[in-house]
Amino acid sequence: MRISLVEEMRDIDKKAAETYGLSTAVLMENAGHRTAEAVVELLGTTVAGKSVIVLAGSGNNGGDAFVAARHLSNFGVRLKIFFIGDATHFSPATAANCETVKKMGVEIHELSSDRTWDRLTVSLRLADAVVDGVLGTGFSGELRKPVLRLIELVNGMGKSVVSIDIPSGVAADTGAVSTVAMQAAVTLTFGLPKVGHFLCPGAALTGKLLVDDIGLPLQLLEEKSIRQVLLDDALATTLLPLRPLDVHKGSCGHVLVVAGSRGMTGAAYLASLAALRIGAGMVTLAVPESIAELMEMKTTEVMTVPVPECAPGVMGGDEALARLLELSEGKDAVLIGPGLGRLEATGEVVRKFAAYLEKPFVLDADALFAFHGHLKELARCKQMPVLTPHLGELAGLLGETVEAVRQDLLKCVREAAARLQSVIVAKSECTLVAYPNGEVFFTTKGNPGMATAGCGDVLAGTVVGLMQQMESALAPLAGVYLHGLAGDLAASHSGDGLIASDVLAQLPRALVNLRRRQTGADIK
Ligand SMILES: NC(=O)C1=CN([C@@H]2O[C@H](COP(=O)(O)OP(=O)(O)OC[C@H]3O[C@@H](n4cnc5c(N)ncnc54)[C@H](O)[C@@H]3O)[C@@H](O)[C@H]2O)[C@@H](O)CC1
Numbered sequence: 085m086r087i088s089l090v091e092e093m094r095d096i097d098k099k100a101a102e103t104y105g106l107s108t109a110v111l112m113e114n115a116g117h118r119t120a121e122a123v124v125e126l127l128g129t130t131v132a133g134k135s136v137i138v139l140a141g142s143g144n145n146g147g148d149a150f151v152a153a154r155h156l157s158n159f160g161v162r163l164k165i166f167f168i169g170d171a172t173h174f175s176p177a178t179a180a181n182c183e184t185v186k187k188m189g190v191e192i193h194e195l196s197s198d199r200t201w202d203r204l205t206v207s208l209r210l211a212d213a214v215v216d217g218v219l220g221t222g223f224s225g226e227l228r229k230p231v232l233r234l235i236e237l238v239n240g241m242g243k244s245v246v247s248i249d250i251p252s253g254v255a256a257d258t259g260a261v262s263t264v265a266m267q268a269a270v271t272l273t274f275g276l277p278k279v280g281h282f283l284c285p286g287a288a289l290t291g292k293l294l295v296d297d298i299g300l301p302l303q304l305l306e307e308k309s310i311r312q313v314l315l316d317d318a319l320a321t322t323l324l325p326l327r328p329l330d331v332h333k334g335s336c337g338h339v340l341v342v343a344g345s346r347g348m349t350g351a352a353y354l355a356s357l358a359a360l361r362i363g364a365g366m367v368t369l370a371v372p373e374s375i376a377e378l379m380e381m382k383t384t385e386v387m388t389v390p391v392p393e394c395a396p397g398v399m400g401g402d403e404a405l406a407r408l409l410e411l412s413e414g415k416d417a418v419l420i421g422p423g424l425g426r427l428e429a430t431g432e433v434v435r436k437f438a439a440y441l442e443k444p445f446v447l448d449a450d451a452l453f454a455f456h457g458h459l460k461e462l463a464r465c466k467q468m469p470v471l472t473p474h475l476g477e478l479a480g481l482l483g484e485t486v487e488a489v490r491q492d493l494l495k496c497v498r499e500a501a502a503r504l505q506s507v508i509v510a511k512s513e514c515t516l517v518a519y520p521n522g523e524v525f526f527t528t529k530g531n532p533g534m535a536t537a538g539c540g541d542v543l544a545g546t547v548v549g550l551m552q553q554m555e556s557a558l559a560p561l562a563g564v565y566l567h568g569l570a571g572d573l574a575a576s577h578s579g580d581g582l583i584a585s586d587v588l589a590q591l592p593r594a595l596v597n598l599r600r601r602q603t604g605a606d607i608k
């Protein structure tokens with residue numbers, strides 16, 4: 085499924101009317117009807133006699149709310165509509181639907197006097213649910229004062245809110261909130277989900293997201309010019325080919341992991357084991373020579389190779405580079421970075437090694453730090469690098485603050501992927517995988533418990549471990565999906581106390597889960 089920006093959704097609506105003869109009135113009818121059904125689903129089957137407050141603004145989001153009110157009234161719900169805005173701005177479809185509910189005798193109050201605000205406060209206390217049709221995708225800028233007051237009032241009541249299209253006050257293109265926004269229990273969106281449903285704070289305000297096509301032609305919803313794609317189960321199932329019967333350890337990929345320093349052996353362990361656990365045939369782990377023996381003891385299936393040091397327990401210097409170049413011969417994919425340390429002598433080796441590589445490789449953690457102030461070198465790499473930064477690392481790499489990066493994360497990663505000619509895996513509540521051609525994949529797998537040391541090392545190892553098993557450019561997608569799935573499986577036991585080793589341990593089960601989906605076998 086694609087994820088749309090506001091302009092793209094407007095374009096779909098326009099084409100629906102001009103090319104397919106589908107009027108706004110028809111789409112609004114479907115949107116409002118489905119909203120009423122979503123309220124019924126929330127309240128349970130016996131809605132007759134239940135009390136619902138419908139909040140309507142003067143845009144088409146309000147028009148959807150008037151339609152929903154008509155259907156809810158027909159279902160026997162006790163209903164009050166509170167209107168905020170300027171009725172002279174109604175579109176013809178919104179005006180017509182407002183007139184219809186008025187003629188049906190549904191109570192409509194305009195929030196223009198203290199008395200109506202008082203009435204709303206009392207009605208909200210008694211309400212079983214609230215329908216939020218105040219602002220949809222047409223909202224921009226700072227909330228106007230009366231709307232801000234309304235949203236604060238509703239949020240303060242703690243009622244179950246069904247938001248139409250998007251929680252009022254959330255910017256649909258970014259998920260940003262300027263002051264406040266409605267806290268929804270359920271959001272019912274139309275045509276395609278919007279970017280703001282997936283990125284925080286919008287994602288946290290959306291509640292359960294339902295997507296309804298409201299009858300829009302599939303051709304419009306699958307328009308290739310929409311470059312945001314949801315990495316859902318259906319898409320993930322197509323990525324990783326089944327393991328051939330005559331496979332051998334050489335054909336599944338021999339991976340080189342360049343990682344670790346004194347005090348950071350865990351990162352090297354987690355990344356190298358993750359590559360094996362996701363199905364790579366062999367893993368060679370290159371670590372600073374003084375910790376090599378320790379790593380030998382720590383790992384069983386991983387082969388350990390010592391690399392010359394520039395400081396105690398830290399790899400670096402010309403000899404280290406020579407060793408890495410030699411080690412990369414015959415390997416299928418390379419991961420550089422977890423726990424390497426941030427000495428300049430190490431960074432120099434990382435940059436020179438990356439520039440030399442002509443095979444798929446991942447740069448993570450300290451290898452990303454090595455490129456601070458050297459962005460042009462990234463763009464000049466012979467092989468397109470895969471970068472796996474968390475938002476702090478991404479901000480550091482781009483010389484921005486985390487707040488600036490978060491402000492419009494989609495735009496930021498999309499531009500960075502093009503500028504750095506790299507695949508960027510931006511780890512967040514919704515990990516984004518951005519390609520230099522402008523395509524960005526969103527994943528909702530994973531959970532807040534995974535915000536813990538070492539999970540990034542597991543992800544980097546997962547991605548590199550997949551690179552020889554599939555088209556290497558798609559490995560970040562399969563890797564992010566399987567790592568998120570493993571995290572969800574681990575969270576079902578460990579919850580917020582989850583640690584990176586739990587995720588590592590669940591990688592094979594995530595893989596089994598994916599295989600069952602691919603082969604149609606029962607999923608447990
Ligand atoms: N064909 C279509 O265009 C369809 C649109 N639909 C609905 O239409 C919505 C989009 O409708 P509109 O483009 O009319 O926009 P909205 O209804 O989202 O919002 C426009 C209204 O918001 C007010 N507003 C904007 N910024 C504000 C601010 N900072 N503070 C306070 N008020 C502000 C404007 O004054 C205007 O009244 C969608 O979200 C969806 O709910 C659905 O009916 C399905 C079909």
Ligand SMILES: [K+]
Binds near residue numbers: 145216218251252
């Ligand atoms: K809304």
